[in-house]
Amino acid sequence: MFGRKAKRASAIVALAVPITSGLAQAPPSEQPKSGEPKVISSVTQDFRFVTWEGTRGSNIFLPERGEGWQVYAPLTAGMMVEFVGSAKWELAAKTGHVWSHHGTKGQEATYEGMVDTQLSAKVTLGGFTHVSPFVGVVVSVPTGESLLPGRQRFARMDPDLVEIGAYGAGANVNPLVGFTFAPTANFVIAPSIGYAWLGKFQREGGTLVLTGEIFPLGAPNDVVDPGDVLTASLNAAAKVGTWTVQGSFAYTSLTEVTRNGIAIGQKGAGYVTNLAALYPVGPKLNFTLTGAWAYYEKDRIAKDLQNPDGELFLEPKNGNSHLLIGAIQPTYDLTDRLRLGLTYSILHRTENSYDIVEQRFLAARTKHSLGLILDYALSPTAIVTVTASRFWVHEEPGMLLVGNIPPENVPPEMDFTGWTASVAAAVKF
């Protein structure tokens, strides 16, 4: 009986990826016979629903009541093949279907279709005593739509209000290489480098005005090349007493963005940090804490975005904001099959910025999210996860604008609220 309970409990831990986010302890698995590869496959199907409402204007100075909803159904399949002592292969694919509707008056738009599909392959080489090298590649296949003609472009909604804010972005290839090394038994570091070749994609051209027309009339589509991104990171995992701590620091370097072959901007170098910690309070109660911080240096921008000549210069004031994310998640095992989690998350963008590439105003904002997560283990290899949350978003003019421009030109404060719910089933075999 104890064995069955232990198996179910370990199933919750092993399969509940969303609730434990990689801090879980994988269950001991049966060792394969000599010469036989160990094979584990998994399939996860999600259905995520979100609805929002709030002040949203077609023009920043004309805020209206806005609303929208989205159903996003991602499907992820993976396989791990381990040749004991020589190599471990991990293959995965993720795709999804989305139904999105933006219902703000004058901006009604709907998108229904696939999103881009991601494929990943990674091999970890064995046979080394002190290091464990790995190489991999992630490919994004453009099965979604980057081009939303006419008013359909309004189907792209704010990524803080819906799960997916865009539906396609060209073909991307991202190889990576790294290794793990352990200074001590309970402290492991893993440096890695990845390079993302981001492919060109089409984007609707012209400017959509309030009357719903596009100027200039018959404007051709734009071809956007988002450039490439180099990511160098140092990652670590450690056990400190009863704590399990993981951290990452990444440096990103981005190349120029071009539109129709002409350079229109280049984002500054970025610094991204993530820290996660798991603290077991007792045999049934755990606390997970995460924090993330991102910052980018000054961008290089075109003097005249409407008529760029390919020459870029360093912006006088950094248009990028600090972005902070924090979350705390206590979880409690109600039974040997059922686990309840409570999550509070916060996102804070410290300053306003105005994006020169898309003439987009990125507001200083704070988002709070409070939700419940329920994991139920159907068997040692199958689990169902149900989540629900309420979120609040508050935007403010911020220091960039207040005091620097006439009050009548200061954007008004705005508020959004929304609900999310999801059901996911994961099976390992």
Add this chain to the structure above:
Amino acid sequence: MNRRYGLLQLALGGLLLVAPSVASSQEKQKQPAQQKQAPAKLKQECATIRSADGSCADVKLVESAARRASVISSSQASYFGTPMGTVGLSFIPHERIFRDDPVVFGIPTKKISP
């Protein structure tokens, strides 16, 4: 020459006869020490890698650090993140950091001018 060869054979034969008994007595003397070394011999079979201080690295830590390195290094491949996993929690995921990309999320939340 033959005499020297014969002496060498005799010496080697003597060594072969004596060596086991010497080794046996040495084994008896070293038994406690070898018993102490037995766990060290088991450490030869680390599940993943050996740490710099000679002990076996924690398997879960090795796997989680490698997974995290893979996720971070491929975060830019897609606005969805990577099928390799994530390093954040639910509701406001770590991938949100990369969704300020105006090139991908082109439609303005608000525009200063129409």
